[in-house]
Each structure stands twice: as structure tokens, then as C-alpha cells.
Amino acid sequence: MRAGVRPAAADQAPQRDGQRLPSQLSAGQRIGRRFRLDALLQRGAASEVWSATGPHGARVAIKLAKRSVSGAAAALAREYRLLSGLSHPGIVRVLAFVDEPATPALVMELLAGGDLVSLAGAPPRHWLGAVAGVADALAYLHARGLVHRDVKARNVRFDTRARARLVDFGSAAPSGAEFVPGGTTPAHCRPGPDPELISSADDVYAFAVLIYELLSGRLPFGPDPKQAGARALGQPLAGAAAGSPLGRLQSLVLQTLVSAPDARLSIGAFANVIESSLNE
Numbered sequence: 001m002r003a004g005v006r007p008a009a010a011d012q013a014p015q016r017d018g019q020r021l022p023s024q025l026s027a028g029q030r031i032g033r034r035f036r037l038d039a040l041l042q043r044g045a046a047s048e049v050w051s052a053t054g055p056h057g058a059r060v061a062i063k064l065a066k067r068s069v070s071g072a073a074a075a076l077a078r079e080y081r082l083l084s085g086l087s088h089p090g091i092v093r094v095l096a097f098v099d100e101p102a103t104p105a106l107v108m109e110l111l112a113g114g115d116l117v118s119l120a121g122a123p124p125r126h127w128l129g130a131v132a133g134v135a136d137a138l139a140y141l142h143a144r145g146l147v148h149r150d151v152k153a154r155n156v157r158f159d160t161r162a163r164a165r166l167v168d169f170g171s172a173a174p175s176g177a178e179f180v181p182g183g184t185t186p187a188h189c190r191p192g193p194d195p196e197l198i199s200s201a202d203d204v205y206a207f208a209v210l211i212y213e214l215l216s217g218r219l220p221f222g223p224d225p226k227q228a229g230a231r232a233l234g235q236p237l238a239g240a241a242a243g244s245p246l247g248r249l250q251s252l253v254l255q256t257l258v259s260a261p262d263a264r265l266s267i268g269a270f271a272n273v274i275e276s277s278l279n280e
Contacts, residue, residue, distance in 0.1 A: 025050070031062060031105050032098035046072040047170065051110055060095060063106040073104045079169050080106050082146070090137030092157070092165045111165055113158030116210070120153060121217025124246060128278050130156060130164035131211060135271040137166045138207065142200040142267060145175050149198065151206035152188050153213060173198050187219045204265050208256035211270075215250065220257050245276035 025048065029037045035052045041061065042049040046069040052062045063079075065072035083094040083106075098105035119127045134156055141148060149171040157167050171183030177198045190205035212220045252273055256265065 025064065025103075031064070031103055032096075032100060035060065035062060035098070035105070035107065037062065044170075045069070046075065051112075052107075054107070059110045059112075061108045061110045062098075063108065065104055075170055076104055076106050079172070082169055082172055083108075086141075086144075088137050088140045090133040090164065090166055091140070092167045092169075108167075109159070109165075111157035111159050111167065113160050113162055115158070116153035116156040116164070116214065120213050122214070124215070124277065127214050128274060130158070131207075131214070132271065132274045132278060133164045134166055134210075135207065135267050135274060138200075138203050138267045139271060141172075142175070142203070146172055147175050147198050147200055148172050148203050148206075150184050150188070151203050151210060152185050153210055156210075175200055187221065187223050200267070201265060204267055204270070205256060207267060207270060208253045211249065211253050212257065215253070245273060245280045249273045249277055 025037060025040075027037055027039060031037060031052065035054050038051045038053055040048060040050055046066055048064050048066065050062045050064065052060050054060045063076065065076045077097070077099075080094060080097040083092070084097075092111065093109045094106065095109065096107040098107065116127060116130060119130075134151070138148065138151070148166065148169065150168060151166070155166060155168045156164050158164055173180070175198060179196045179198055185206075188206035188209045190202050209220060249270075252269060
């Protein structure tokens with residue numbers, strides 16, 4: 001094993017492979033001697049994600065902390081430790097951590113099949129399987145006392161065989177921990193007193209927002225509900241009989257968004273209805 005690389009035990013639209021964005025890094029740069037950066041895929045406030053080539057030509061994704069952001073490198077190391085302790089088909093696989101002061105990097109499987117954003121407003125048959133996998137991944141996390149804290153369409157990506165993975169665990173935290181601002185998306189945040197304790201209900205609410213967006217092609221309250229005045233849903237969801245599985249899913253989404261769930265509501269309620277919809 002080469003020194004500086006430990007094997008495993010952001011937030012804008014991804015860019016196509018080969019497209020260059022301004023960066024302190026550059027295509028062709030070596031990371032940990034084993035990996036060569038190919039193209040910038042995504043840029044966040046504290047990190048960048050690149051496609052890269054590893055040993056024997058293997059394609060991987062590499063998440064690098066921005067040097068200009070205080071604490072970004074430590075956050076990346078925390079994300080590695082968390083992901084290296086998880087094993088679920090609906091969660092991105094971590095492969096290694098490059099432990100170098102100049103370029104600490106999280107090496108993950110490359111998910112080159114796009115994300116759920118492109119399926120917003122599409123018929124449910126195109127995305128129900130993906131959200132069923134996300135629900136199962138969230139149930140796995142919650143059973144381990146963890147909260148993802150940034151569930152949204154952009155953070156559900158597909159591999160080349162159209163299998164969905166939940167990604168970006170930079171904001172994940174234990175349930176019951178004190179709320180820390182930052183790292184979340186306002187449109188998907190559960191309303192409530194601020195500050196508050198982190199809860200699995202945060203993920204349940206964000207998951208309801210995700211499904212609303214997939215069903216309707218729009219966010220329920222706009223990009224930042226706290227700046228939008230009164231929290232009021234737009235036009236009601238339509239297109240499924242009230243007693244059908246899809247109708248029950250729509251009702252559960254609206255109930256969750258209006259009532260702002262407390263910790264008693266689990267992701268299992270969604271998983272059961274989604275499973276029924278898949279079997280319809």
C-alpha cells in the first residue's frame with residue numbers, strides 16, 4: 001500500500017465529463033500518486049468532486065476539500081470515517097482516503113448515470129424504484145442513530161446500470177445532536193424552532209419534499225421557505241385515485257409537509273406505501 005492512502009474499512013448541477021470549471025485543481029493532477037484527476041463534476045461551498053482514473057485504469061470519483069475553507073479538510077475526514085462504517089446498496093461506496101496535508105481526498109465509486117433531478121415530473125414508474133432504495137438507505141441510517149440531513153434529488157445519483165445511491169454525507173450527524181447551521185438545503189429543511197436537535201424527522205420531511213418534487217416537477221414551498229412568507233403549498237397534487245397506492249403516497253407527502261413531522265414519524269411509513277405502488 002502506498003503511503004498516504006488508506007483503503008476503506010456539494011451543491012450545484014453536475015458538469016459533463018470533460019467540461020472544465022475554474023478551480024485551484026486541474027485535470028491531470030495526481031492525488032495520492034495513485035489517482036489522476038480527469039474532469040470537475042460538481043462544486044460545493046467547501047469541496048469539489050472530480051472524476052478520476054485510478055490504478056489499472058479504474059474510474060472513480062474524488063471529493064477534495066477546498067483549501068480556502070476553514071475546517072473543510074477535517075469535515076472530509078469525518079465523512080470518510082462515517083462512510084467507511086456503512087455498507088448498504090443504496091449508499092455510495094467509499095474506496096479510500098488520501099491522507100495528505102496538501103490535498104486530502106475522499107475516493108468513492110463513480111456514479112456516472114446522472115441524478116434524480118432529471119426525473120422530476122416524470123411518470124412515477126421512472127423513479128419509484130430509486131426512491132424505494134433511498135427510503136431503505138435512510139431506514140438503515142436511522143437504525144444506526146444517524147441522520148443524512150441533506151436528502152434531495154441532487155444527492156441521489158445513479159450508476160451506469162441505473163441503480164440509485166444516496167451521496168454527500170458531509171452534513172450527516174447523530175440523531176439528538178445539537179443543530180448546526182450550514183450544509184443543508186433550505187427548501188428541504190423541516191420547519192421548527194432554531195436552534196433545535198437533529199432528528200430522523202429531518203430526513204423524513206426532506207424525503208417528502210423530494211417526492212413532491214418528483215410528482216409535480218416543482219418544489220412545494222419554493223427554494224427558501226423562510227423568505228417566502230406564509231408556508232402554503234402550491235396547486236394540490238393530482239393524477240392518482242385517492243385509494244390507490246400512488247394516491248396514498250401523495251396523501252402521505254402532503255400530510256408530512258403540512259404537519260412538519262416530529263420524531264415519531266419514521267421513513268418506514270413511506271417505504272410501505274412506495275412498495276405498494278411498485279407492486280400496483
